[in-house]
Amino acid sequence: MLKSLHIRNFALLEEVSVEFGAGLNILTGETGAGKSILIDALGAILGQRISTDAIRSGCDALRVEAVFSLHADARELAAVLAEQEIDCEEEELIIVRKVSRAGKSSVLVNGSHVTVGFLRSLAPFLVDIHGQNENLALLREDSQRRLLEDGDGTLAQLLSAYRGVYDAWREKRALREERAETVQEIGERLDMLRWQEQEISDADLQEGEDEELETEIRRLSHMEKLVDHASEASARLSEDGAAGAAVLTALAIVRRDLDEIARYDDGLSNAQSMIEEAYISLQEASYEVRDYCESLDADPAHLDRLQTRMDVIDRLKKKYGGTVSAVLERLASVRAELESIDNYDTDMAQLDKEIAALARDLAERAAELTACRRNIGAQLSGEIERELQELGMSKARFHIEVTPEEKYTSRGADNLRMLFSANVGEAEKPLEKIASGGELSRIALAIKTIVAARDTSGASMVFDEIDTGVGGRTAQMVAERIAYVAGYKQVLCITHLPQIACMADEHLYISKSVKGDATVTQVDLLSEEERMHEIARMASGDDVTEAALANAREMLANAQKKQVEFRKKTAHRK
Numbered sequence: 001m002l003k004s005l006h007i008r009n010f011a012l013l014e015e016v017s018v019e020f021g022a023g024l025n026i027l028t029g030e031t032g033a034g035k036s037i038l039i040d041a042l043g044a045i046l047g048q049r050i051s052t053d054a055i056r057s058g059c060d061a062l063r064v065e066a067v068f069s070l071h072a073d074a075r076e077l078a079a080v081l082a083e084q085e086i087d088c089e090e091e092e093l094i095i096v097r098k099v100s101r102a103g104k105s106s107v108l109v110n111g112s113h114v115t116v117g118f119l120r121s122l123a124p125f126l127v128d129i130h131g132q133n134e135n136l137a138l139l140r141e142d143s144q145r146r147l148l149e150d151g152d153g154t155l156a157q158l159l160s161a162y163r164g165v166y167d168a169w170r171e172k173r174a175l176r177e178e179r180a181e182t183v184q185e186i187g188e189r190l191d192m193l194r195w196q197e198q199e200i201s202d203a204d205l206q207e208g209e210d211e212e213l214e215t216e217i218r219r220l221s222h223m224e225k226l227v228d229h230a231s232e233a234s235a236r237l238s239e240d241g242a243a244g245a246a247v248l249t250a251l252a253i254v255r256r257d258l259d260e261i262a263r264y265d266d267g268l269s270n271a272q273s274m275i276e277e278a279y280i281s282l283q284e285a286s287y288e289v290r291d292y293c294e295s296l297d298a299d300p301a302h303l304d305r306l307q308t309r310m311d312v313i314d315r316l317k318k319k320y321g322g323t324v325s326a327v328l329e330r331l332a333s334v335r336a337e338l339e340s341i342d343n344y345d346t347d348m349a350q351l352d353k354e355i356a357a358l359a360r361d362l363a364e365r366a367a368e369l370t371a372c373r374r375n376i377g378a379q380l381s382g383e384i385e386r387e388l389q390e391l392g393m394s395k396a397r398f399h400i401e402v403t404p405e406e407k408y409t410s411r412g413a414d415n416l417r418m419l420f421s422a423n424v425g426e427a428e429k430p431l432e433k434i435a436s437g438g439e440l441s442r443i444a445l446a447i448k449t450i451v452a453a454r455d456t457s458g459a460s461m462v463f464d465e466i467d468t469g470v471g472g473r474t475a476q477m478v479a480e481r482i483a484y485v486a487g488y489k490q491v492l493c494i495t496h497l498p499q500i501a502c503m504a505d506e507h508l509y510i511s512k513s514v515k516g517d518a519t520v521t522q523v524d525l526l527s528e529e530e531r532m533h534e535i536a537r538m539a540s541g542d543d544v545t546e547a548a549l550a551n552a553r554e555m556l557a558n559a560q561k562k563q564v565e566f567r568k569k570t571a572h573r574k
Helices: 035-045 076-085 115-126 140-150 153-179 183-203 209-221 223-238 247-262 269-295 300-320 324-342 344-390 437-454 472-485 528-540 546-573
Strands: 001-011 013-019 024-028 062-071 092-098 104-108 111-116 129-130 397-409 412-422 459-465 492-493 506-515 520-526
Touching: 001 035, 013 035, 013 153, 013 520, 024 344, 035 092, 035 129, 092 115, 111 528, 115 129, 115 183, 129 437, 140 153, 140 344, 140 412, 153 344, 183 324, 209 223, 209 300, 223 247, 223 269, 223 528, 247 269, 247 546, 300 324, 344 397, 344 412, 344 437, 344 472, 437 459, 437 472, 472 492, 472 546, 506 528, 528 546
Parallel strands: 024 492, 024 506, 129 459, 459 492
Antiparallel strands: 001 013, 001 062, 062 092, 092 104, 104 111, 397 412, 506 520
16 A cells, blocks of 8 residues: 655655555646646656656756555565565565656665666556556456456366466476477487497406406416426426436435434424425425416417407496496496387377377366356456446447467466447457547446455556546446445545545645746645535635535535445455
8 A cells, every 4th residue: 555655856746745545545636736747756656757857847856755555465566575685574665766867767665776677567566557558457468367367266276277287288298399309319329329339248248357357368478487487396396307306306305214213213203294294295286386387378379369358348448437347337328228219209109198188188178267257257247337337438338358269378278358349339449459548447447346355456546537528427426436446445536526526535635836936736635624625616616605615515424424335345345
């Protein structure tokens, strides 16, 4: 809700501070006093474009400050503010906009600098201005959809079910597009994987094979030394030669001498046992060395084969991981990926099948949504048309058109338009093609009257030009409906009609005067006595007579009775 507006150097407004009430705030005054300037200043707070021509003559800049009180349940607005890290914990929003004659502009929201674009994004949550086409919330598609959909439980259930299918359908389509984009990459990768699989498979690697080969190659590479040393060791053990007796021959002599000693003295029996064991061990060693010599085979071709095999293993280890284990793991990974790619066509066919099933389900649910919206639209259209006729537009036709579309969105597959015709013989046209601000204001009032209790648009509404071409009974109907809507939200209304003015909860009078060489506009909150005189002036002109005052008193008394009735209704429905 708009609590206050402080304006400095904006056109005729030199320094004006206005406090607004929660219900119906009526703004009256003579033509040219500057009533619309006040609305323009509010528009500046909502992100409207402000020309430097709006700066008061002789001043360097203009400044507008608005204070809004926020409802605790304004979660959407709080989320928008949180994105810009703007604090609103005290449930109050202070917006300041400055424009200098040099063309520089600054915007502050609760002390944080923001852009005019961001200010425009806040506007739908704060104020709904009716009367100027570029600011009419009713012309926005999201507002029209909320009007049609809010408060209908059946439609809400259908929409929830539709969105579940829609999200699944989009996810499957995105997955398919992602896979389709990689078809060429898959073909190239498939060739590489098959090459790797063939290369590693042909090698027929065995775990630990490289270690065994290294040992064997090292042995064969030193065959000449092995033969020489083994032959010499075998000869030293068992073959007598020019250099002397072999080890076993010498040890046999020692053993024989000890046997002779033992015949006469057992003092060397322990030594005798040790020599016996040594002889047997050395004899076995001699046999083993002899067999080793016989097994040595200096075959260069076999060594070449082993080295060639080792080269293959080393190359694979270098390419695929450094060890035979890593190469074998790579082979397993390649085979798994090849299997996955081989199933690509099958997976895509299954995905297409799932997408087609979801599309059929989506089409059915979208058709249900469209049918439901048409039913609601037809009923709402009739109600709005009747309200327009009560508001003095006896020939008006209003139609909410819901047209199916092929494109699915998160809200369904249909297009929504509000069509209107004010006169017989004129074709119904979309609201955005209507030029008359007064007509738009009355359409908005008719709609707001019907949906006031469930309206979720901005907490404050502004009606400008709504009394254009209105008088008599129609003026009274307009007044009553504005007062009724004001029972649910704050309303600011500029009017020239006493029937509307007498319904005010707060009556603000706008006047202008000459101050020095300049014209100045001021805004005053009227007392009950001042209200009566203003309503009398509006009804009978500047010559306010006792009869005019009596008529004003009667109008105010009747208005108060109506307001009591409206308060009872709105209190019951809130």
